[in-house]
Amino acid sequence: MSASTTVPGAAPGYAESSIRVLKGLEPVKQRPGMYTRTDNPLHIVQEVIDNAADEALAGFGRRIRVTLHADGSVSVEDDGRGIPHGLHPEEGAPVLELVFTRLHAGGKFDKGQGGAYSFSGGLHGVGVSVTNALASRLEVTSHREGHVARLVFAGGDVVEPLVRRPLEAGERRQGTTVRVWPDARYFDQVTLPLGELTHLLRSKAVLMPGVTVTLVNERTRETQTWQYKGGLSDYLQQTLAAEPLIPLFEGEGYAEAGHESFAEGEGAAWAVAFTEEGPLVRESYVNLIPTPAGGTHDSGLREGLFQAVRSFIELHALCPKGVKLLPEDVFARASYVLSARVLDPQFQGQIKERLNSRDALRLVSAYVRPALELWLHQHVEHGKRLAELVIRAAQSRQKAAQKVEKRKGSGVAVLPGKLTDCESRDLSRNELFLVEGDSAGGSAKMGRDKASQAVLPLRGKLLNTWEVERDRLFANAEIHDIAVAIGVDPHGPDDAVDLSGLRYGKICILSDADVDGSHIQVLLLTLFFRHFPRLIEAGHVYVARPPLYRVDVPARGKKPASKHYALDEGELAAILDKCAKEGVPREKCQISRFKGLGEMSAEQLWDTTLNPDTRRLQPVTLGGLDAAATAARLNRLMGKAEAAARRELMEQWGDAVEVDV
Template identity: 40%
Template sequence: MSVAPKEYNAKNITALEGLEPVRKRPGMYIGGVGSAGLHHLIWEIVDNSVDEAMNGHASEITVTLHKDGETVSVSDNGRGIPVDKHPKTKKSALEMVLTVLHAGGKFEGDNYKTSGGLHGVGASVVNALSKELVAIVKRDGVQYRMAFSRGQATSKLQKLRGTIRGTGTSITFTPDPTIFPRTTFNGDTIKQRLETASFLHRGVKVTYIDEVAKTRDTFLHENGIVDYLGKVIKEREARTIHEAPFTYRVDDEDRVEVTLQWTESTDEHVRSYVNGIPTGSGGTHENGFRGGVVKAVRNHVDTHSLTPRGVKITHEDIREGLIAIVSIFVAEPQFQGQTKDRLNNPEAHGLVESGVRSAMEQWLNNNPSVADAVIARIVAAARARAASRAASEAVSRKGGSKRTLLPGKLSDCVSGGKGKSELFIVEGDSAGGSAKQGRDRNCQAILPLRGKVLNTESATLKKILDNKEIQDMIASLGCGIGPSLNLANLRYDRIILLADADSDGHHITTLLLTFFYRHMPALIADGRLFIAVPPLYRIDIGKETFWAADEEDRERILAEHNGRANPEITRFKGLGEMMPKVLWNTTLDPTKRTLLKVEIDDHLETDRTISDLMGRDASARFRFIMERAEDASEIDV
């Protein structure tokens, strides 16, 4: 049956007005409506207060998470948003800032020397995505109030009674539940972000009041990012190889602050910021920092002939173990997207690189004992990298031809990496056997893992490469590992982690995630890594069968069918006891299964969590358990 084409002309073109575009496509402005997007609302308002502080107009910022856990207030003692009427629109400046996209005081250089929000959309976006927002402004001894809902004014600008001292702005908002699936804020996430802001803007007092947890924290760091570096090193339990950090600071029109220390860690950890905004994806300023460090060290090594015979030093060797904070302030930042995750200013590269290179060369020359320790650390890294490369090559040579490189226990699929092929990495031989029998052989490959997976967070690279299970995973994927990873050689479209639905299975999944995050992060960034959700319970009610992934899911199903026939509940001991057909119907069948895509919303938080939960220091895990002991109503053992 053919369908006549619909007309397509001018009346089909929709022009969204006011803040409608924000409500229609919130992801364009805040990155998504998940947890990261929800908290981005707070960052937008906080950034406005920080802008006042950066330009010398405010000294205190207070953020309050109210008792409902869904309402946040951000106040500062800055100049206060103007309330006089705009000559063109005849609306108050306050209403324009909160209801008109690209309306703000940051387009003209006289108002703000540097700023995190130059697009003029932050406050209006928050207003558009809030079911209620109230702005209170203190200016000229008078207090003003105006209320909004979903981007529209619900009250006129009101002049409140009484004489007020001081100036400032307070924004109180509650996210719109029709936009966000979950509107409850995470107090710890807010606290960490605010503490970071206090490090980046030394001398600014930042107070966080959490009415849910009934806590109050005040952050004030006169030493700025130097204090921040010490905190990061302590959190990561890293042992430094030199006592005093390298610090470079310029307070000209384009302000640059850098501090770093080399440690005994085997990875590099850089946290970068532009105008106080974290740039998790880096950018030109971070690339300039890395280039400056590498060039300074190379010049020092070459000048003093410090390279041992037979050792080749790479830029990875120089940066291994480096922990650094990079913070720059520029008048016209060019961010990649409204979420400001990456800086694109080309001039920032040269600005940071030249300054860091010159200052570090002088620092190394003036501190010979520090320089000796740093160079010894770099040479050791170069030798270790050469040893691990040799070990990796040895793993590859064991198989001979490309075909025989594949591990024998891999049950490959027919499609061989074309189309929608999938590799299931399965816990245990028995589960692997059920998966092999129940799978779609045309597009689903099965790789069973024997025994406990190696914790790669606390293992050396050589030990990792010597591990048989990890060798099998690397060989099966075919794309390499670490810096040499090439996605073009990946043999499967998706990699799916399949473990038991109990606590042991979750632990194994966490161990595998740690490996992929540390040594194959490109698979996560490219959206290739998934977690399968097998059932933990089978629930038979009358003639119907239901599958529950966990206890909460089980209780939900029982509540929905309360009053019917007595349910029969079976708890699976593991995937291995499932019949192949059951495993297919519940976990493998693409039309029925549930897959969790592995994504990283906050690289810094992810790194800290993995370091705490999987690192060598058990005290971090002890603190984690003790802080959450009251939340554990049932322990799966």
């Protein structure tokens, strides 16, 4: 006789055996969208190309060859050092196998001395293992140390074990070849976008002068080869559609050993052109990885350009009275190619489209600003032509803002008394922060940019508006104040809405990084989705992400004491690792945990959450579900009659959530 133990209130069939632990590459196959783009396989091929480029960046390779085979597979060949194929000292398995079958296994964790790479785009160690997981077949051949090794996978599993033999006469001495057959089950279409691939390969050649990059298409029997000896400026000059107003501004700067702020080798190379018309060219890279969504290195370039141009204009007294210059005035007609080197880059997401490393802003700006100031003082006539362009942009912007102010100034609504408004009436610049609590609101008011940032503090928990009739919304004082401050009336998804009264281009939810803060965030998102859907549709609603930790690093040698902020545990670990590599033990780093926004000073809140150049601001969109499916999901979470459904959700997923109370 056997007895079974049932947990009171547990769902039928929910027991210890119901919990599934994903092993090996299973997480990638279950949720490929968390690791790569699923519209086409370009990104999983790019991971292999990036590895070849990292070898060239480290000075060990001069050639990269990509072949599009007639059977739909893609091969990437380099002449780098070759992936090691001996046994791993701790894992007891061939390193070549571990690289392609283990998440978070790679040679790019230990940056600086002792690591395989000083600078690389790879950080998480999941790149080519994701490629392998989402490929129906993958073959890798590594030439190294007088031997060649070959290994074959199918669906991420080894199907032909590693075979290692001595090199024969005439064989290449070193390098890696990876051939991938993308699995059509994981992608909307299995064909690579040829235009994007061509642009990617050409950019690699641009960023690595002297390295030859070749693309072979077996189907069309075409071969393209790129090698740029002129670097970024030649590439930008060839790509521009219009003639530059002044000669291209190009330069580079890298930190030397013992630099007080940056690691040896960190820095940037750039080429900037200013045009009066035509489409702009804006490309940025971090350790040769393209960042199409920009990031803090782009912000550093913008900051450096702005400070240098403003300094030149002030020195020569060129600015008319009443004209206030802003960074976007300088940047409005700037085309650029930027290549940054960052020791430990922090990217937004695995596909690395945006750089989030806070130090990159200071890094790029520190080299761009003095270089441009010197160039402008050496070429005064070119500087004056650029100043005219910038001043015209500022005057046009101010005229547009004045028109908006006249149109909106006749409104009869009285703004809420607790709203601390901004000075500007330029919709494209204005931001409203809905801040949890009066203490955090006070810090936000003191730390904000009063020209363009407004603050509306909220007291306590907001009303759950999911089932509130629209004509009853204004009975709640908090919701009334939000609607009046925004300047848009509540509406439904099919209503004709007048957005001309909108007072802020960005409406930002700012709450504590704890359970109560998350609750307030959900209540506000419910309000906007249910009663202000056009604001979400038009891209006006955002969620600010304040950091959880502050790390105080003591002075070491010539380097002064510094402060670093981490969004989560992962970033905290990365900061501590970087400090350890710079000779500061973890025990000497003081770690502070922010329990709420009220603990932050005005300066800290500005640096981490309000400053447009360094903050994390997440746009609110529908995501993977359409409006109807999103409404059904929110109804399950917020509807009064859905308590049973919520309980089922908690029983199913409660153990997967880490709650910080």
